[in-house]
Amino acid sequence: MRQLRQAAWGLVFLACGCAQVELRPPQAVDFDLLGRMAVRHRDEAFTGNVQWRHAAGGDEMTISTPLGQGVARIVREGDAVQLTTADGKEYRAPDSESLTERVLGFRLPIEGLADWVQGKPSPALESRGWKVEYLSRDEQNRPQLMRMTYPGVEVRFAVTEWR
DSSP: OHHHHHHHHHHHHHHHHHOOOOOOOOSSSSSEEEEEEEEEETTEEEEEEEEOOOOOOOTEEEOOOOTOOOOEEEETTTTTEEEEESSOOEESSHHHHHHHHHSSSSSOHHHHHHHTTOOOOHHHHTTTOOOEEEEOOTTTTEEEEEEEETTTEEEEEEEEEEO
């Protein structure tokens, strides 16, 4: 009887250990912006809208079609990234690049993009092969339009509103 009880508790703890905790979007943010993106990857292309809240420890990015239909919600908390698709499926990975490539079909480096969108260098992205070109800036000299490239990928990112 005692062994049965221990085995039952073992299964309970195992089940609890497998449960995934919902990642939380950042509360106090460094920036909040609206934008647009255009992505080319091999022979495919995607254009969409972006709403992005960024803090040092996390991000929340919602990607939608030009008509406003949700495509994906990406939440990063520390070293964990979760992507939820429009149909409610959830995917996880330790970084946004591998996760977005696997689920959306193109790489999107959210972790380093936060530096670039503020006009700061991002050595981590550059060391992995990403390049950025600033095409225009706003009145406060913040990047307004940028082009990022990675072998086989081109991402154009336009900030339309800082909030």
